[in-house]
Amino acid sequence: MNNRIAIVTGASAGIGRATSLRLAKDFAGIVLVARRQEELEKTAANIKALGAEPLVLPADLRQPEAVSEIIASTKSKFGRLDAVVNIAGAVPQIHLFQMTDQQWNDGAEMKLHGARRLAIKAWPLLKESRGSVVFMSGNSAESPKPGFAAVAAINAAIVAMAKAFAEQGIIDGVQVNSILPGPVMSNRRIGFLDKWSADHQLSIDDAKEKFLQEAHIERYGKPEEVAELIAFILSPGARWLIGTAIRIDGGEIREYSFPHGMRSDHRRRRLPPQGFHPRPSRPLPPQKCPGRRPGPYILRNHLTPSLSYRSSSTTHPPPPHHSPQNPSDETGYSPSDR
Structure with a gap:
């Protein structure tokens, strides 16, 4: 030793x-x-x-x-x-x-x-x-x-x-x-469940089971x-x-990472069902910039919503939209960079 x-x-x-x-x-x-x-x-x-x-x-x-x-x-x-x-x-x-x-x-x-x-x-x-x-x-x-x-x-x-x-x-x-x-499950946990069962008018055994159900975990x-x-x-x-x-913690607090760089969320409740895949939003059409002279536009990409492009409709064509087949453009930016 x-x-x-x-x-x-x-x-x-x-x-x-x-x-x-x-x-x-x-x-x-x-x-x-x-x-x-x-x-x-x-x-x-x-x-x-x-x-x-x-x-x-x-x-x-x-x-x-x-x-x-x-x-x-x-x-x-x-x-x-x-x-x-x-x-x-x-x-x-x-x-x-x-x-x-x-x-x-x-x-x-x-x-x-x-x-x-x-x-x-x-x-x-x-x-x-x-x-x-x-x-x-x-x-x-x-x-x-x-x-x-x-x-x-x-x-x-x-x-x-x-x-x-x-x-x-x-x-x-x-x-x-x-x-x-x-x-x-310790003496401290048992003391908590004693109080919790009294507050919910349950027996200690029922309180133990109900706590597991509400926490969505298999066991203590x-x-x-x-x-x-x-x-x-x-x-x-x-x-x-x-x-x-x-x-x-047996999964009491779970973190689910959404695809396409969407924000993940800490959850105590059930995870989304199997096969759940949030559908990415459709790309927005070109919109005129308010308060600017005619010509420049801002194009927003559905996979990079925080990234804006300025281009001229007459001299510079707008960059292509992202797509599953084309995950990055000339800027070198891709969803994995988020």
Whole structure:
């Protein structure tokens, strides 16, 4: 086994615990950070059984001084640090008009600022080892709704912050990426479904099934699946993966790219039926330019609607229209250039 060391926050349960156990196969030491020491001790016992050395550090990342203690203890025990995986942080799923300032601040303090402070404090050690940082966001960053506005806003801020860290990391030799999981079945998800079922007057089992139907996904994700993705990001084979926000959500948020350069759209709903191909609009006939002297015309092409041509009807013939058989003209412009 190599001598790499990783810090995993939120390691007492869910994705954090699954990630700690998965990384124990690739790292010599795992630093376990969370608020519940009893749960951390259980995770530590499993890590030791896998052959890695655990270090249990109960800490509340909402407290600014916590990160200094984490880094100092890690350096004292292992003498190095190769990866920081920021998973800790639960943001209340409360409606935009009902959430208080305190709830907003409390959610951001741990998931956003706690992760930010830990990454900054760990940065010198990561520069020495040319290590990696993974920030945990969520797919709500790409599809915010009033019912979980704080979750979406904080997740979006984490994605932006991770890209900023990644930019600095290119200079300092530190790899940085973020992950956007969808509905993973964990204790946190069960708590959400308990509330959701009560609001919709459903049993918990009916609520689980109804949520899948409304999200148009086959099943809930597993913490181990997200852990495998994190393990890959931290592997030598993924070293060129930098500044990327990776969504893993079973297709809850889909991106459908329309042909002919039309705008793609993020969707929570069903994809267009098979065989659906938007018909390109017909080319517009030549139109006189308003406010100009007679003669010049503007020709608009149906495949390049934002591109205009000026020509003279007497001295210069207009360029040919695009067609499937003639995808580009004398300008060298083609739909693939969009």
